[in-house]
Amino acid sequence: MMSQFLQVLLSGLATGSIYALVAIGFALVWQAAQTINFAQGEFVMLPAFLVLVGLNYFDLPLWGALLFGLAMSILILGAAFKKLVVEPILPHGGITLVIATIALGILIRESVKEFYSAEGQPFPSIFPSDPINIFGAVVSLQDILNLVLSLGIVVLLTLFLNRTRTGRCMQATAQNPAVAEILGVDVKRMVLYTFLINAALAALASFLITPVYLAKFSNGETLGLIAFIAAIIGGFNQIRGALVGGLLIGVLDNLVATYVTAEYRAALPLILLILIILVRPQGILGTPEGRAV
Amino acid sequence: MAAWLRRILIVALITLAIAAPLGQGNYIIYVMTSWLVFSVAAMGLNLTLGYAGQISLAQASFMAIGAYTTALLTLAGWHWLAAMPLGVLACFVVGFGLGYPALRVKGHFLAFVTLAFNTLVFLVLRNEEWLTGGTYGLVGIPRPNLGLFSTMRSLPFYYFTLTVTIIAALAMWGIVRSPWGRAFRALRENPIRAESLGVDTRRITLLAFAIGSMYGGLAGALIASLVQFIEPGSFGLAHSLRILLMVAVGGAGYFFGPFLGAGVVILLPEILRFTEGYYLIIYAVLVIVMLIFVPTGMIGMWGRIRDRFIARPVARADLQQGAQLK
Amino acid sequence: MSQPVLSVRSIVKTFGGIKAVRGVSFDVHKGEILGLIGPNGSGKSTLFNCILGQLEPDAGQVHVYGRDVSGLRPSKLNRLGVGRTFQQLSVFPKMSVFDNIVLAGQEHRGTMLSRLFGPSDAGLTADAERMISFFRLDHLRGTLAGSLSYGQQKLLDAAMAFMAGPALVLLDEPAGGVNLTMLAHLRERLAAYNAEHGTTFVVIEHNMEFVMSLCTRVIVLAEGAVIAEGTPDEIRSNQTVIDAYLGG
Numbered sequence: 129m130m131s132q133f134l135q136v137l138l139s140g141l142a143t144g145s146i147y148a149l150v151a152i153g154f155a156l157v158w159q160a161a162q163t164i165n166f167a168q169g170e171f172v173m174l175p176a177f178l179v180l181v182g183l184n185y186f187d188l189p190l191w192g193a194l195l196f197g198l199a200m201s202i203l204i205l206g207a208a209f210k211k212l213v214v215e216p217i218l219p220h221g222g223i224t225l226v227i228a229t230i231a232l233g234i235l236i237r238e239s240v241k242e243f244y245s246a247e248g249q250p251f252p253s254i255f256p257s258d259p260i261n262i263f264g265a266v267v268s269l270q271d272i273l274n275l276v277l278s279l280g281i282v283v284l285l286t287l288f289l290n291r292t293r294t295g296r297c298m299q300a301t302a303q304n305p306a307v308a309e310i311l312g313v314d315v316k317r318m319v320l321y322t323f324l325i326n327a328a329l330a331a332l333a334s335f336l337i338t339p340v341y342l343a344k345f346s347n348g349e350t351l352g353l354i355a356f357i358a359a360i361i362g363g364f365n366q367i368r369g370a371l372v373g374g375l376l377i378g379v380l381d382n383l384v385a386t387y388v389t390a391e392y393r394a395a396l397p398l399i400l401l402i403l404i405i406l407v408r409p410q411g412i413l414g415t416p417e418g419r420a421v
Numbered sequence: 422m423a424a425w426l427r428r429i430l431i432v433a434l435i436t437l438a439i440a441a442p443l444g445q446g447n448y449i450i451y452v453m454t455s456w457l458v459f460s461v462a463a464m465g466l467n468l469t470l471g472y473a474g475q476i477s478l479a480q481a482s483f484m485a486i487g488a489y490t491t492a493l494l495t496l497a498g499w500h501w502l503a504a505m506p507l508g509v510l511a512c513f514v515v516g517f518g519l520g521y522p523a524l525r526v527k528g529h530f531l532a533f534v535t536l537a538f539n540t541l542v543f544l545v546l547r548n549e550e551w552l553t554g555g556t557y558g559l560v561g562i563p564r565p566n567l568g569l570f571s572t573m574r575s576l577p578f579y580y581f582t583l584t585v586t587i588i589a590a591l592a593m594w595g596i597v598r599s600p601w602g603r604a605f606r607a608l609r610e611n612p613i614r615a616e617s618l619g620v621d622t623r624r625i626t627l628l629a630f631a632i633g634s635m636y637g638g639l640a641g642a643l644i645a646s647l648v649q650f651i652e653p654g655s656f657g658l659a660h661s662l663r664i665l666l667m668v669a670v671g672g673a674g675y676f677f678g679p680f681l682g683a684g685v686v687i688l689l690p691e692i693l694r695f696t697e698g699y700y701l702i703i704y705a706v707l708v709i710v711m712l713i714f715v716p717t718g719m720i721g722m723w724g725r726i727r728d729r730f731i732a733r734p735v736a737r738a739d740l741q742q743g744a745q746l747k
Numbered sequence: 748m749s750q751p752v753l754s755v756r757s758i759v760k761t762f763g764g765i766k767a768v769r770g771v772s773f774d775v776h777k778g779e780i781l782g783l784i785g786p787n788g789s790g791k792s793t794l795f796n797c798i799l800g801q802l803e804p805d806a807g808q809v810h811v812y813g814r815d816v817s818g819l820r821p822s823k824l825n826r827l828g829v830g831r832t833f834q835q836l837s838v839f840p841k842m843s844v845f846d847n848i849v850l851a852g853q854e855h856r857g858t859m860l861s862r863l864f865g866p867s868d869a870g871l872t873a874d875a876e877r878m879i880s881f882f883r884l885d886h887l888r889g890t891l892a893g894s895l896s897y898g899q900q901k902l903l904d905a906a907m908a909f910m911a912g913p914a915l916v917l918l919d920e921p922a923g924g925v926n927l928t929m930l931a932h933l934r935e936r937l938a939a940y941n942a943e944h945g946t947t948f949v950v951i952e953h954n955m956e957f958v959m960s961l962c963t964r965v966i967v968l969a970e971g972a973v974i975a976e977g978t979p980d981e982i983r984s985n986q987t988v989i990d991a992y993l994g995g
Contacts, residue, residue, distance in 0.1 A: 223476060
């Protein structure tokens, strides 16, 4: 009993930590540019296919293909997304931008479907999936390494944001762009960095999570939803919040599927979302931004 | 637009809608009927999005609620005219229940709640086989029989749908020109000022969403009878997004925007048939490009052309700022 | 003395360690025009926003006709009979003058349902016409509010605050940016409205001349506290006030 619980908990933490990467990117972009990116799920789906392109069309070795996928993601989902979609549309208002990101999601999804394949594609695993034994629980090595790696990325990111000059400038920009500008921060550049980091986080999450499933054009639908909910549950304006939200969803999802209902496990995000709105609308670690007007 | 010109235009459009399907094949009539159905769904979403400024990503789910309620009841022997109102009412209740928590918080929470709601509806439709037939769906849904006027053939059903659409549009016209409509416009232009003048922004937004969802239910009741076969896959997230884009493309916040947007979304696959599978890709690109250059949609585009080529009194731009309150 | 229309009790508001308002109290009685002045950063705007429910004070209460209104949403406060104007222009630019005025009154008429199914003007056409005439905007009735001149928009803004027949109106810098002719007109109309309806005003204003000629009583704030209170004449000759302005 206990060992099964531990097993469920650990593999939940492993997927949860990957969700957290996506949620953190989502929250960063939201802070820096008031952009609610409804294509975030597709941002996680696409990089896996870029890697497959590198492997199958350019005959790159796995590490080369991963680097290729990462670079292309940063270019397309970071720089191009900001320059071609967010920058021209943001002045028209938040709702217009939301609709544009929805259209972008459709564009990415359909492009992958038409230009690559509508079928699920096997994706090479970065880590071996040998089972290992931890206190009686049988967990795959892949899960453990996924967890370690994504937590490592979060720690690095936090260090970067808190300890480096660029990171602190990015934080200042997110909190108050007008003041940051006066203090001599290159606000535009900082916002661009945020988009690049979001793209990189999405790509890394993609590389870690896709081996668990298959690479499929429709993967983004659930992933995006889970990332939004993780960010909301944890607290929209906090990296720690998105991390906690992601881990929580990963674990709860596994627990619900194992112990409550497998048929309705996909309804968990909705239930969590409504609960958090009713009980703690600012998120578990969030601070209230003032009342709704 | 001058009032008389608008009236002539409306009469002309209705005449066209009556005359167009005459002598056409069943397929064309089917396409036209589904244009009407999606116009109804988009009209409802336009109230939520265009007038009340809230994003709902679950209009297809409300169509599902309307469609399944109507289908189940008509299969059990009810008349469509009795079954449809129940489906529509169910949508109001569900919309209210979803919107109530979501609209308590500032930000686009309704978008997230409705996004997640799509999944729940899909799961219920798929898992509760005893009620919904699961993945096999419901087959053989009857079309309404109106005494002398049977709608089993496609042309009479088209006219039936047209009548329902016109009634729904008139009701919507009543809403947007009532004091509510004025409150919506005020809300869109300056929510803080509206609130300070006693407009209960939260409540009116919630009601707009619930009423908009009712139109989704009505569209669902119509599509159940049109297609006569429904299954969970016809009401997925992709369809909700499709209706949202109809509203955006036509022109959110304009009364006739949804009709135009639905027309484009229904007809585009036909026009772009030569591109085979790529039409959604082309469509998505067109939408993004349109949002960059004319965020107000096709009706806004017409306004630009008119301003450009037909001289009209110009408001002084330097006096238009100031509405923004921080 | 009768019950005050507005009673402000020991309001405190802190922003991250800085006390913007430190325990301000005052009463306003029916028919009074109270001026609230003070140098920049004296806390008048913060106080104003606390009274109006835009900010939540850290301590203290606000009573309107003896009723505690702390924490009420702005729309509820408005329905209790408190109108306001904003420092920045805040009309609805793409609606006509008439629609702006009707909107300002309609939420006080009937119910949610009657506003959905009832007449489009909510039965307010006559009242709206009267208000438009009162502020001499008749010739602009159908004009879009956004294309009015700045001063005309300020007039419309004030007219909107009065449309629901409030007992108390808070005016946030009504004279800001208005030219001299329009200023005289605005002051004259506000005074006339006060005389005709006995409506109580609280006015925040930088323009001393405007405050001194319109108000019946003036309160001076400095560094978040009341430093002087009295008739315009008393304030004019008050040494503390003069020092506060020169020092600030």
